[in-house]
Amino acid sequence: MNGWFTRILLALGALAAAAILAAAAVQQDQDVNTRIILQAAPAQVWGVLNDFPAYPEWNPSLRALEGQPKPKARTRFAEIFSDGSIVEREIWMKSMAKDHEFIWESDMAPLPGLLSAKRKLIMTPDAGGGTLLRHEIEFRGYLAGALMQGLFSRYAEAMEQMNAALQKRLMRAS
Helix, strand or coil, X not given: CHHHHHHHHHHHHHXXXXXXXXXXHHCCCEEEEEEEEECCCHHHHHHHHCCHHHHHHHCCCEEEEECCCCCCCEEEEEEEXXXXXXXXXXXXXXXXXXXXXXXXXXXXXXXCCCCEEEEEEEEEECCCCCEEEEEEEEEECCCCCHHHHHHHHHHHHHHHHHHHHHHHHHHHHC
């Protein structure tokens, strides 16, 4: 009986390993990228993006940011999509360069390596006196393939909504 049980466990382990290898072979990382020219200087854009407590006043998709926006800090936020669904997540601030960038990462699945996201908000001065904002998310991991395409389109829509709301917020402030 004991040998039979051991063989079943080994077979299950081999199947799990084969599934992981198959998933790794078809893994396709995904990027969602948006760009907008904001009618404000990078310092003004930075000021709005750096004010986490004010996000609920203007941002339709990122809400309830807790914690401080500083490098290596952990914080939590809730992301609201147009279908009404809400995703709450812990993020790690990876990089902040005043008037230039915010980069944070989060695990989107319960096990490391399945699905993670790196969000980038990169600001560069525009020739017209405004700011080019590159708002990007890099999705990585075994679940980042074509099966998750619906998830990525929801993020693209939410990013576009955030960009437009940021533009309105900046216009009201000037």
